[in-house]
Amino acid sequence: MSKEKELIVISGATGISGSETVRQLLRKGYCIVAFDNFFASSIDSIKDVAQHPNLMFFEYDICNKEQMQKLEVLLQKLTSQESVELSFINYAAVVHTRHFYIPSSTFKINVLGMKSFLDMAVRLNAKRYINCSTSEVYSYGSYKEGGVCENDPLLFATAEESLRTSYAAGKLQTEFFMKEAVKDGQIKGCSIRFANVYGSNELYPEHIIPYTINAIRNGNTVKLLTNAKNTYRTFLHNSDSCSAVIALLETPSALDGSVYNVGTGEEILIPDLVNMIAAKMNKKVNIIYEGKRTADPERRLLNIYKIRKKTNWTPKIHLSDGLDECVKCS
Ligand SMILES: NC(=O)c1ccc[n+]([C@@H]2O[C@H](COP(=O)([O-])OP(=O)(O)OC[C@H]3O[C@@H](n4cnc5c(N)ncnc54)[C@H](O)[C@@H]3O)[C@@H](O)[C@H]2O)c1
Numbered sequence: 001m002s003k004e005k006e007l008i009v010i011s012g013a014t015g016i017s018g019s020e021t022v023r024q025l026l027r028k029g030y031c032i033v034a035f036d037n038f039f040a041s042s043i044d045s046i047k048d049v050a051q052h053p054n055l056m057f058f059e060y061d062i063c064n065k066e067q068m069q070k071l072e073v074l075l076q077k078l079t080s081q082e083s084v085e086l087s088f089i090n091y092a093a094v095v096h097t098r099h100f101y102i103p104s105s106t107f108k109i110n111v112l113g114m115k116s117f118l119d120m121a122v123r124l125n126a127k128r129y130i131n132c133s134t135s136e137v138y139s140y141g142s143y144k145e146g147g148v149c150e151n152d153p154l155l156f157a158t159a160e161e162s163l164r165t166s167y168a169a170g171k172l173q174t175e176f177f178m179k180e181a182v183k184d185g186q187i188k189g190c191s192i193r194f195a196n197v198y199g200s201n202e203l204y205p206e207h208i209i210p211y212t213i214n215a216i217r218n219g220n221t222v223k224l225l226t227n228a229k230n231t232y233r234t235f236l237h238n239s240d241s242c243s244a245v246i247a248l249l250e251t252p253s254a255l256d257g258s259v260y261n262v263g264t265g266e267e268i269l270i271p272d273l274v275n276m277i278a279a280k281m282n283k284k285v286n287i288i289y290e291g292k293r294t295a296d297p298e299r300r301l302l303n304i305y306k307i308r309k310k311t312n313w314t315p316k317i318h319l320s321d322g323l324d325e326c327v328k329c330s
Pocket of ligand 1 (some may be wrong): 014018037040091093194195196197
């Protein structure tokens with residue numbers, strides 16, 4: 001089937017992942033129906049492609065029944081005219097540390113929103129559904145030599161330790177919805193556990209990379225949590241995270257209801273990340289440690305063998321090059 005007959009429906013389309021996916025899919029010739037309620041983004045992130053003839057965009061909320069009904073009616077119309085293959089990508093979510101700790105909103109948007117969007121995809125006889133979960137589900141089990149695998153047992157922090165787990169627990173539930181729908185033959189699809197996604201269009205100024213760049217630019221002091229001294233993370237450029245989503249979308253045999261890690265093997269100690277950014281900006285930096293985040297694993301490393309075996313995806317952008325881009329564009 002030609003790409004013109006493939007229609008991709010994207011929620012959370014103006015977020016860091018959604019906007020880059022829209023661009024990559026348009027470049028590949030797909031048609032897109034996209035929406036976002038601008039909870040954490042704005043139309044600015046897709047202004048370069050907003051007038052593209054293959055893109056229809058709506059300011060809709062995934063939890064708003066009326067708006068979702070309107071979307072469903074539109075999709076019914078578009079698919080009834082000729083044989084059009086429908087796929088869904090669900091990015092809409094309450095994602096960031098600022099909101100992590102609010103279980104009621106993470107449940108409503110991330111869990112109920114995901115499920116009703118999946119139900120819509122099934123009703124419309126869509127072929128594929130890509131569900132974005134998170135590497136946060138690994139919680140205390142986030143590290144082992146060679147990286148954690150999708151089928152490793154999970155070791156969750158509890159509510160007594162951190163409300164932040166509600167985000168991970170909700171995302172884990174969506175993985176079960178995805179698995180069940182595929183097992184019951186309702187749709188093809190998979191869940192994705194991204195590592196920390198970053199990019200030059202990062203929307204959250206308090207995230208470590210934009211925060212560090214801004215702090216160095218506005219003085220030379222960077223404040224880190226005390227646990228950051230011993231914290232290693234990997235960072236996945238959003239051009240790579242989105243190409244992974246598309247690689248899975250385009251590999252029918254991978255859409256077996258299971259979970260895929262998407263990350264890089266490039267671990268870096270957080271203070272080293274700060275020093276690396278400072279060096280790229282030709283500035284000296286003074287790091288101050290204060291405060292603490294509970295239930296935050298010291299290392300998080302994903303094993304990405306499974307997605308590399310099933311698709312031809314591999315991360316292409318090294319952290320150093322990605323940081324050059326972030327510094328240049330900031
Ligand atoms: N960024 C990361 O490091 C990371 C890591 C793991 C998983 N993820 C997952 O990847 C997906 C995409 O996240 P992102 O990094 O692009 O974050 P993002 O915050 O940039 O994008 C999420 C988008 O969803 C939108 N949204 C929120 N509530 C909505 C609602 N009720 N209706 C419609 N839209 C709504 C926001 O406005 C935003 O544009 C999410 O499901 C997230 O949980 C992200």
